[in-house]
Amino acid sequence: MAAAYALTGQASIKGNSEMVRMVLLTFCTIGITFTWGIEMTYCTPYLLNLGLTKSNTSLVWVAGPLSGLIVQPIVGVVADESTSNWGRRRPLMMAGAVIVSACLLVLGFTREIVGAIVGDDGSDATRRLTVVLAVMSIYAVDFAINAIMSCARSLIVDTLPIEKQQAGAAWGSRMNAVGHMIGYGAGSIDLVRLLGPSLGDTQFKQLTVIAAMAILGTTSVTCWAVTERVLRPSSAGGALATKKLPDEGPLKVLHQIRSTLLTLPPRVQAICWAQFWSWIGWFPFLFYSTTWVGETYFRYDVPPGARTSGTDVLGDIGRIGSAALMIYSTVSFVGAFFLPMMVRSPADETYTHRPPRAMAGLLEGLDRMKPDLLTAWIGGHLMFAAAMFMAPLAKSFVSATILMCLCGIPWAIAMWAPTAFLGIEVNKLSGAQDPSSAALPLTSSRRNSNSGLPSSSSSSSSSGELSGIYFGILNIYTTLPQFIGTFISTIVFAVMEPGKSPELHDETKEAAAAEGKEVGGGTNAIAVCLFIGAMSMLVAARMTHKLRRL
Incomplete structure (x- = not known):
């Protein structure tokens, strides 16, 4: 019989107000959506620029749904059973962020990497190798970023009590919109003219460098701000214990x-x-x-x-x-x-809403x-x-x-x-x-009147x-x-x-x-x-x- 496990410790988020804590908890979403935005904006024309046909390019985008279908359930199971001292979600989030940032750099500088390895002779073999490396990088980015997304959503559920879940989802949605706006805004600016060639000599190269820094930075902030409960072997059973059997x-x-x-x-x-x-x-x-x-x-x-x-x-x-x-x-x-x-x-x-009596008629009319x-x-x-x-x-x-x-x-x-x-x-x-x-x-909850974030809830x-x-x-x-x-x-x-x-x-x-x-x-x-x-x-x-x- 396998040992039973229980979550120990107390979940907490740094910050001196509920808004700050919510922002820190969902901050990694900015980097995730920024990266998705750059990929959706530039990767299709980038692959076409490398010589891939549109029909083949569409097959590359199987990576997104395939990674979502496969990675998220597997990562969820692995994270649920993780006994790391750092918690169940954050180690996988940081590992995913490192992989995403590395693959983004490979994607942006694919031609240079292939040229440094086999030489830039302009042959069909070199071009094919460039396309293959770019496609592999896109797949790796999609698979790794899905791991971050899965753990980030679970982190909200794990950290917030039941009465704060609605507010956490609202802030996650807002950070999602902020990430898209920053990503699309950065993509619409001529970065080469603004920043010079220091980060790369094309718009796409500079954006991949910025996205790599963004996914690492935002994920690090969330992982630093959140303290998770840790899964530990438990000699006693009970509601908090979970049996870990070999066939599960x-x-x-x-x-x-x-x-x-x-x-x-x-x-x-x-x-x-x-x-x-x-x-x-x-x-x-x-x-x-x-x-x-x-x-x-x-x-x-x-x-x-x-x-x-x-x-x-x-x-x-x-x-x-x-x-x-x-x-x-x-x-x-x-x-x-x-x-x-x-x-x-x-x-x-x-x-049933209870508006002030003087405004009840107007508000009820507007509500209808x-x-x-x-x-x-x-x-x-x-x-x-x-x-x-x-x-x-x-x-x-x-x-x-x-x-x-x-x-x-x-x-x-x-x-x-x-x-x-x-x-x-x-x-x-x-x-x-x-x-x-x-x-x-x-939308934020109208019922949550308390400003604190309780660390746990068993209800x-x-x-x-x-x-x-x-x-x-x-x-x-x-x-x-x-x-x-x-x-x-x-x-x-x-x-x-x-x-x-x-x-x-x-x-x-x-x-x-x-x-x-x-x-x-x-x-x-x-x-x-x-x-x-x-x-x-x-x-x-x-x-x-x-x-x-x-």
């Missing part, structure tokens, strides 16, 4: 997920299917929208003579795309703060005018679909940017609504008496276990559509743009110019992928509407 671990987790998937309650299943269809639409938008905006600018706004010049086209397209994403992320950031004030959340249906969260979620689906149906018609940088920024509001709702609805369902399934305590990640332990299973299943329904999106984009790119990118690959660009062909003519293949995503979003709206009848 990943197989047990897989069995739990499988059995729960087969017995999902109807409302939970409806939420998951709405998430599934919506993410078929979100995947091409998140990974290709900046390249689409940049290519639209290159095709329609740049004079024909400038398209074959020796300028840093990769940097130009990246900066143009980042400028659009900066506006988009600002819209999302504003929405993340103010949408919860304009939408009646599910909690409002069970919580608010749409409920389900209506807002459906509206977000339809707003995204309407914008992306127009994507193939965008013929200028301005029109593409406007369409992209219109999706900022749906994205803010998409980051809020599924978690809110599933949180309420999990509370009901776990026998919670107050459904209004469900986590709403974009609702069964609820915590239940939420982990169901939110893990929601992550599966978020991840699987990304494989479908990759498959769709691969077919579209192979049919519409089967060769190497004429906008970004120098040899293809020069060959087209020599033959007198227009560089980048015809319908943009990425715009077609966005159009297909809009059709999927209509299905998501239909699935979301089913929740009213369940």
